[in-house]
Amino acid sequence: MNNELCDGLVDYLNGTLSIEETREFEEHLKTCEDCREIVDATGQLPYLSDQEEPPAGMKSRILANVFEEEEEPVPVVSAVEPGKTDIEMGRAPANPELTVTPVTDRKRKRVWWTPLIAAALLVSLLGNAYTFMQLQNEQPAPAEPQTAFQSIDLQPSEGFGGGATAAVIEQADGALNLVVTAEQLAALEGEQIYQVWLIEGDNPIPAGAFTANANGEGAALFNIENNTEEWDTIAITLEPQPGNESPQGQVVLSAGL
Amino acid sequence: MEKSSDTLLYTRIREKDKDALEDLYDRYEKILFSFLYKMTQDRELAEEALQEVFIKIWRGVGDYDDSKGKFSSWLFRMAQNSAIDLIRKRKKPTVGLEEIAEMPSAERSVEGTAEWQEEKEHIQAAVSQLSAEQQEMIQLFYFKGHTHEKIAELSGLPLGTVKSRIRLALGKLKKTLHGMQGKGAYDE
Ligand SMILES: [Zn+2]
Numbered sequence: 134m135n136n137e138l139c140d141g142l143v144d145y146l147n148g149t150l151s152i153e154e155t156r157e158f159e160e161h162l163k164t165c166e167d168c169r170e171i172v173d174a175t176g177q178l179p180y181l182s183d184q185e186e187p188p189a190g191m192k193s194r195i196l197a198n199v200f201e202e203e204e205e206p207v208p209v210v211s212a213v214e215p216g217k218t219d220i221e222m223g224r225a226p227a228n229p230e231l232t233v234t235p236v237t238d239r240k241r242k243r244v245w246w247t248p249l250i251a252a253a254l255l256v257s258l259l260g261n262a263y264t265f266m267q268l269q270n271e272q273p274a275p276a277e278p279q280t281a282f283q284s285i286d287l288q289p290s291e292g293f294g295g296g297a298t299a300a301v302i303e304q305a306d307g308a309l310n311l312v313v314t315a316e317q318l319a320a321l322e323g324e325q326i327y328q329v330w331l332i333e334g335d336n337p338i339p340a341g342a343f344t345a346n347a348n349g350e351g352a353a354l355f356n357i358e359n360n361t362e363e364w365d366t367i368a369i370t371l372e373p374q375p376g377n378e379s380p381q382g383q384v385v386l387s388a389g390l
Numbered sequence: 391m392e393k394s395s396d397t398l399l400y401t402r403i404r405e406k407d408k409d410a411l412e413d414l415y416d417r418y419e420k421i422l423f424s425f426l427y428k429m430t431q432d433r434e435l436a437e438e439a440l441q442e443v444f445i446k447i448w449r450g451v452g453d454y455d456d457s458k459g460k461f462s463s464w465l466f467r468m469a470q471n472s473a474i475d476l477i478r479k480r481k482k483p484t485v486g487l488e489e490i491a492e493m494p495s496a497e498r499s500v501e502g503t504a505e506w507q508e509e510k511e512h513i514q515a516a517v518s519q520l521s522a523e524q525q526e527m528i529q530l531f532y533f534k535g536h537t538h539e540k541i542a543e544l545s546g547l548p549l550g551t552v553k554s555r556i557r558l559a560l561g562k563l564k565k566t567l568h569g570m571q572g573k574g575a576y577d578e
Contacts, residue, residue, distance in 0.1 A: 140553075142557060142560075143531075143538055143553050143556050143557055143560075144538075146467065146470075146531075146532070146560075147474070147531065147535070147537055147538070148467075148470070148471035148474050148475070149537055159457070159458055162457060162458060162459065163457040167561075169459050170564050170568070171557075171560045171561055171563075171564045172458075172459045172463055172467070173459045173460050173463045173564075174516075174560065174563050174564035174567050174568075175463065175467070175532065175560055175563070176459065176460055176462055176463020176464070176466050176467065177463075177509060177512070177513045177516075177567065178466075178513060178528065178532055178533075179421060179422075179424075179425035179428075179466045179469075179470075180421070180506060180509035180510045180512075180513050181428075181510060181513055181514060181517070182421070182424040182425045182427070182428040183424060183428070184420065184424050184503070184506065185420075185423055185424040185427040185428075185433075185436075187419055187420060187423045187437075188433055188437060191419075191423070191437055191440075192415065192416075192419065194437075194441075195415070195437070195440060195441045195444055196411070196412060196415065196444075198441055198445070199411065199441070199444045199445050199448045200408060200448070323438045323441070324434065324438070372434075373432065373434035373435055373438065373480075374434040374437075381432070381434070
């Protein structure tokens with residue numbers, strides 16, 4: 134440590150130097166054996182890690198994304214047939230469109246829908262477009278709402294700018310569907326996804342997921358198969374990737390039921 | 391030997407050779423993933439950081455040449471920086487609904503384990519020569535990705551003190567490693 138430039142070492146290793154400073158320090162590395170050797174010694178620290186088995190399918194995901202950078206953007210929103218569980222290959226769209234992820238059971242099953250399909254699905258599910266409007270709080274509730282509970286607004290956690298509304302719709306055959314619509318959502322990165330949870334006590338179950346489209350809107354649809362539980366809370370978390378069986382990300386929106 | 395073959399691979403990658411990138415990926419996937427997991431404690435974040443690394447390499451961001459030290463050090467530093475970026479951007483959940491237990495898959499690849507184990511014993515032995523405080527510094531600085539400002543805040547030590555202690559810790563690590571590798575003692 135005999136050179137003023139050597140002082141940059143700690144910041145260099147910590148990645149807090151600007152691009153210009155980094156370049157400057159790398160010039161310094163060429164002539165300073167001491168700093169270079171410390172950089173190399175530091176480079177052995179990762180071997181202290183315990184061996185962790187990489188996730189299944191990670192290699193193909195990563196290489197596809199790396200090489201995709203080069204090529205024409207591939208249409209990434211793919212509608213997989215419901216019932217087909219192609220978990221590993223499913224990815225959040227790079228340019229998120231409005232997507233709806235119907236979840237019909239608690240297994241990982243993800244289906245990405247184009248906006249058109251999503252819209253059609255909602256309409257057919259809800260029976261009429263009117264109810265859809267109601268969900269978006271653009272119209273008062275119809276005289277005979279099919280909702281098991283009225284639309285409720287979810288409260289944003291501190292620092293989160295978005296909002297969401299949830300409603301449970303009872304179908305003619307008695308089936309229950311939870312529909313969540315959200316707006317003013319922050320853009321997502323990578324595989325991030327907004328995940329809806331229904332919670333009884335401290336037992337959350339995944340209840341649909343959505344991404345944000347260019348307008349910051351998203352919607353999720355969840356078929357509640359088993360309504361014996363007494364849900365007390367609905368929450369939306371920002372998950373690092375789809376398909377988590379229990380929450381991992383931060384709660385961004387929630388409401389008591 | 392391995393170093394030169396890394397450099398060779400890297401040269402081919404710079405020429406947009408996809409097979410070379412895949413080879414490099416295969417060679418480092420497990421150590422990088424394990425390291426990134428150690429840093430982030432989150433398999434998804436680790437994967438994201440790993441992807442960042444390979445996107446950067448493919449795009450030629452932060453071009454490597456051997457004046458920057460060993461290739462693996464450079465690669466690990468890039469990985470570490472990617473993880474730090476993600477950690478700082480995303481933060482770990484403060485309101486977790488419950489702790490999630492990620493299930494590691496049952497079988498573990500044996501490939502590369504012996505070499506890793508060897509490196510690990512080596513670096514462990516060197517780290518064990520450091521004082522508890524120096525080990526803590528490395529833990530906070532390197533694996534937690536804290537800036538020295540943050541460490542100063544956590545430890546209540548003055549900034550300058552933290553910075554020089556990190557440097558001293560790393561310097562001692564370097565000397566110990568060199569001593570163990572039989573490359574001779576360094577006087578400083
Ligand atoms: Zn120096």
